[in-house]
Structure formats: structure tokens, C-alpha cells
Amino acid sequence: MADVLSVGVNLEAFAQAISAIQALRSSVSRVFDCLKDGMRNKETLEGREKAFIAHFQDNLQSVNRDLNELERLSNLVGKPSENHPLHNSGLLSLDPVQDKTPLYSQLLQAYKWSNKLQYHAGLASGLLNQQSLKRSANQMGVSAKRRPKAQPTTLVLPPQYVDDVISRIDRMFPEMSIHLSRPNGTSAMLLVTLGKVLKVIVVMRSLFIDRTIVKGYNENVYTEDGKLDIWSKSNYQVFQKVTDHATTALLHYQLPQMPDVVVRSFMTWLRSYIKLFQAPCQRCGKFLQDGLPPTWRDFRTLEAFHDTCRQ
Amino acid sequence: MRPFLLEGGSVSQMPVAEGKSVQQTVELLTRKLEMLGAEKQGTFCVDCETYHTASSTLGSQGQAGKLMYVMHNSEYPLSCFALFENGPCLIADTNFDVLMVKLKGFFQSAKASKIETRGTRYQYCDFLVKVGTVTMGPSARGISVEVEYGPCVVPSDCWSLLLEFLQSFLGSHTPGAPAVFGNRHDAVYGPADTVVQYMELFNKIRKQQQVPVAGIR
Numbered sequence: 001m002a003d004v005l006s007v008g009v010n011l012e013a014f015a016q017a018i019s020a021i022q023a024l025r026s027s028v029s030r031v032f033d034c035l036k037d038g039m040r041n042k043e044t045l046e047g048r049e050k051a052f053i054a055h056f057q058d059n060l061q062s063v064n065r066d067l068n069e070l071e072r073l074s075n076l077v078g079k080p081s082e083n084h085p086l087h088n089s090g091l092l093s094l095d096p097v098q099d100k101t102p103l104y105s106q107l108l109q110a111y112k113w114s115n116k117l118q119y120h121a122g123l124a125s126g127l128l129n130q131q132s133l134k135r136s137a138n139q140m141g142v143s144a145k146r147r148p149k150a151q152p153t154t155l156v157l158p159p160q161y162v163d164d165v166i167s168r169i170d171r172m173f174p175e176m177s178i179h180l181s182r183p184n185g186t187s188a189m190l191l192v193t194l195g196k197v198l199k200v201i202v203v204m205r206s207l208f209i210d211r212t213i214v215k216g217y218n219e220n221v222y223t224e225d226g227k228l229d230i231w232s233k234s235n236y237q238v239f240q241k242v243t244d245h246a247t248t249a250l251l252h253y254q255l256p257q258m259p260d261v262v263v264r265s266f267m268t269w270l271r272s273y274i275k276l277f278q279a280p281c282q283r284c285g286k287f288l289q290d291g292l293p294p295t296w297r298d299f300r301t302l303e304a305f306h307d308t309c310r311q
Numbered sequence: 312m313r314p315f316l317l318e319g320g321s322v323s324q325m326p327v328a329e330g331k332s333v334q335q336t337v338e339l340l341t342r343k344l345e346m347l348g349a350e351k352q353g354t355f356c357v358d359c360e361t362y363h364t365a366s367s368t369l370g371s372q373g374q375a376g377k378l379m380y381v382m383h384n385s386e387y388p389l390s391c392f393a394l395f396e397n398g399p400c401l402i403a404d405t406n407f408d409v410l411m412v413k414l415k416g417f418f419q420s421a422k423a424s425k426i427e428t429r430g431t432r433y434q435y436c437d438f439l440v441k442v443g444t445v446t447m448g449p450s451a452r453g454i455s456v457e458v459e460y461g462p463c464v465v466p467s468d469c470w471s472l473l474l475e476f477l478q479s480f481l482g483s484h485t486p487g488a489p490a491v492f493g494n495r496h497d498a499v500y501g502p503a504d505t506v507v508q509y510m511e512l513f514n515k516i517r518k519q520q521q522v523p524v525a526g527i528r
Binding site: 196197216217218235236237238239277278280286287288290291292293 | 348435436437438460461462463464465468469471472475476479499
């Protein structure tokens with residue numbers, strides 16, 4: 001804090017000036033002591049007078065010396081700058097009651113912290129931008145002026161097109177049936193029934209898959225009003241695990257320019273769950289691990305693994 | 312003593328260790344389950360009463376009366392199950408018991424026929440395990456173990472999975488594949504199937520009535 005205040009003040013000269021003042025004070029007091037003591041006891045009057053005068057002169061000269069020294073130092077010290085570079089916050093620092101209202105020190109700490117935060121956030125955003133998580137076809141780093149005014153085409157698809165794509169995928173696999181509905185606006189909600197194993201609720205945003213929830217075949221997927229329940233989790237741990245895997249899958253299959261290929265790959269991956277309870281783990285050969293069957297399906301080979309067994 | 316195994320799909324027999332009583336075997340099983348990590352979740356009870364068709368309703372041909380079983384399962388507390396040996400199973404609400412009283416002319420209760428199993432329920436991940444002592448009157452006749460795997464509704468799909476789970480806490484006493492699976496491959500499993508298996512189990516135990524009930528073999 002001290003170096004913030006000493007703008008224009010030479011600290012060393014300041015300290016020296018203070019000691020010079022002390023020296024000056026002591027030499028002046030020596031002068032007066034000498035005067036007070038008077039003449040010393042010597043043999044002749046002349047000797048006494050001479051000794052007194054010499055002593056007096058010595059003291060006056062030391063006063064002179066100290067005064068010159070002080071003047072020299074005071075020129076070096078300089079003036080503290082008149083303007084307050086800290087403006088209002090600098091006025092806070094003049095509050096002497098530090099323990100009751102430590103406003104200025106807290107202010108400084110908050111400032112330093114926010115500076116550090118800004119710096120770290122800058123570093124983090126640089127690192128995160130290297131791994132793009134945007135699944136739409138927006139270009140990164142395009143300035144506001146050059147960004148096209150219209151939204152990217154893959155985000156604004158006509159609902160009829162989405163319906164067509166979904167119905168084509170529905171016909172692809174015999175054991176999987178997809179039912180599309182639009183209860184909340186233009187985003188499609190699919191209810192995928194896979195054999196007699198599970199039901200999946202897929203919430204979409206045009207042709208991009210936003211969220212999935214996997215539930216058992218015998219669980220209720222509708223709310224009390226008869227609408228599709230897109231929020232409540234499954235009651236079974238195995239399907240909660242499969243829901244997590246499905247969310248990983250929808251983030252894995254990304255192709256911003258061709259979202260229908262993405263949906264197709266996701267459905268192919270999902271279809272491998274038809275043998276959820278029948279397939280043993282490819283790595284350990286067993287069916288159960290901590291009470292769960294192999295819930296992970298490899299993204300390329302569609303082989304079954306336990307969550308803890310996957311490479 | 313012979314404990315009996317029954318799960319979401321099968322009924323079979325398994326021998327018990329020498330020198331153990333029913334209670335000790337039950338304790339052994341429950342301790343193994345708890346070591347596996349299962350949590351106790353209350354108790355259960357399945358009981359069965361036998362009725363036979365009253366002689367007055369039998370035709371002049373003298374056909375044998377059919378046996379009807381009326382069962383309750385604490386897993387479905389508001390229901391009552393009525394079934395014939397190889398016939399259909401009716402799921403009704405608990406007023407059915409009162410109805411049986413009114414049908415006294417047609418169905419008569421067999422004497423001392425009430426058999427039941429009581430015990431504790433355990434939950435392990437998605438498995439529901441019920442270990443109970445089968446009693447007929449005051450005497451304990453055997454042990455019933457029921458394992459239910461909730462997420463799967465088609466029993467033939469998850470048999471291997473169930474088998475592996477059973478092996479983990481029953482050791483060498485695991486039963487073979489059940490006969491019930493062969494009939495209906497893809498049919499959805501329901502509470503009636505569980506109750507049918509309990510009925511078969513109770514019948515097996517009843518047939519062993521002649522075996523002297525001894526605490527230690």
C-alpha cells in the first residue's frame with residue numbers, strides 16, 4: 001500500500017530527512033546547553049573565554065551543517081503529487097479506523113481478485129474454444145458485422161421435412177417404432193418404443209436431438225393430463241444409466257451440415273439396446289456388474305460393455 | 312428340510328445344508344444378501360387357501376371336483392387372486408374374499424389347508440429378493456426365495472441375468488431353467504405369473520406332508 005501512495009515521494013530521502021531533523025534538534029539543544037553551562041573552570045580568564053567561544057562556535061557550526069543537510073534533503077524528497085490517482089477510493093484509504101471498517105483493504109482485495117478472474121476466464125475461453133461443442137452450422141469467430149442476418153439453415157427446417165425424416169427412420173427398423181408429436185410448439189417430441197425392452201422420449205430442436213430420457217417398457221411415460229412426461233426419470237437404475245449413455249451418444253454423433261444422418265446414426269445406436277438383458281459384456285463375459293447389465297454400447301461397433309468395463 | 316426356490320420365472324427345489332434348521336438357513340441367506348449390499352425393505356406375505364367344488368354341484372357322472380386356490384400377495388395389497396391348477400387366474404379386489412363366503416354352496420374350504428410364507432424383502436439395485444419361511448399351521452415346512460428383476464418384462468430375455476444373480480448369493484444351489492418360460496416366449500410377465508408359481512410351490516410342499524418335520528437332519 002505504501003508504494004501506491006508514494007507517487008513522487010523519495011522514501012529514502014524522506015527517512016534521511018527525518019534523521020537530519022533529529023540531528024538538528026540535538027545540535028540546537030547542545031547550543032543552549034552550552035550557553036546554560038556557561039564558562040568552564042580554567043586557570044586564566046582568557047583561557048575560559050577562549051574555550052567558551054570555541055565551544056559555542058563548534059555548536060553553532062554543527063547547527064549550520066545540520067540545517068544545510070536538512071535543506072538538501074528536503075529538496076530531494078519532493079512533493080507528493082497533488083492529484084489523487086485513486087479518486088474516491090483513495091479517499092477511503094484516509095479512514096484511520098482499520099479494524100472496524102476495513103473498507104479500503106477489502107476494496108483492494110476485491111479488485112485484485114476480479115483482475116485475476118478476468119485473466120483466468122480469458123485463458124479458459126481460449127482453451128475451450130479449441131474444442132467446439134456447437135452442433136449447429138454457425139461459423140466460429142465471425143464478427144458481428146460479417147455474421148449473416150439470417151439463422152443457419154439447419155436450425156430452421158420446415159416441420160414437414162422433420163416429419164418425413166422421422167417417418168423414414170421409423171420404417172427402417174422393424175422392432176423400433178417412433179411416434180412424433182408436437183405438444184409444445186415447433187420442437188418435435190418422439191416416443192421411441194424398442195421391442196418390449198424400453199421406451200425413449202427424445203426432445204428435438206428442428207432436426208437436432210436435444211435431450212433423451214430412457215424408461216422401462218412397463219413404466220408410465222405420460223403425465224396425469226395425458227401429455228408426454230419429458231422430465232421424470234426412470235424408477236430403475238439400469239434405465240437411469242442408459243439415459244446417461246444416450247445423452248453421451250447424442251453429443252457424440254455430430255455432423256452440423258447433415259442432421260438427418262446424425263438422427264439415423266443415433267437410432268441405429270439405440271436399436272442395439274434390444275438385447276439389453278440378453279447380451280453379456282464383451283470384456284468380462286459376465287452379465288451383472290454391481291447389479292447392472294452391460295449398459296454401454298460402443299459408438300462404432302455397437303458391442304455391449306459394462307459401464308466400468310468399457311475402454 | 313428342503314427350501315424351495317421361486318423367482319420371477321421359476322420354481323425348483325434345492326437341498327439344504329446338513330444339520331441346519333429352517334430358521335438358520337433363512338438367516339444364512341439373509342446374511343449373504345446383506346453382504347452383497349442389499350437393503351432391507353420391509354416384510355412380505357403370500358398366503359393360499361384351498362377350496363374344492365361342493366359335492367352338490369358335481370354332475371351325475373361323478374366327475375372329480377376341481378380345486379380352486381384363493382391367494383393374496385402383499386406386493387399387491389388391494390388384490391386377490393383366484394386360480395385353478397391348470398386353468399385361468401382371476402385377479403380381483405379384496406372383496407372377493409367376502410364373495411367366497413357367499414358362494415359357500417358351490418365352493419367349500421378344505422380343512423387346515425391354509426399355507427403361507429412370510430419373510431423380509433430386500434432390494435439390490437433393480438432386484439427385489441424375498442426370503443420367506445413357508446408355514447402350514449404352526450409348523451415350518453420350508454423356505455421360499457423369490458427374485459424379481461423389475462426392468463425386464465419378458466422373462467425369457469433375462470433368465471441368464473437372473474441366474475447369474477442367484478449364483479452370487481445361493482452358490483451351488485441355483486436351480487435350472489424354469490418350465491414356464493418354454494410356453495410363452497414373448498408374453499409380458501405379470502403378477503398372475505408370480506402367484507401361479509407360488510401355488511405350484513405350495514402344492515409341492517403340501518405333497519411332502521408325509522416327511523416328518525424334524526429340526527435337524
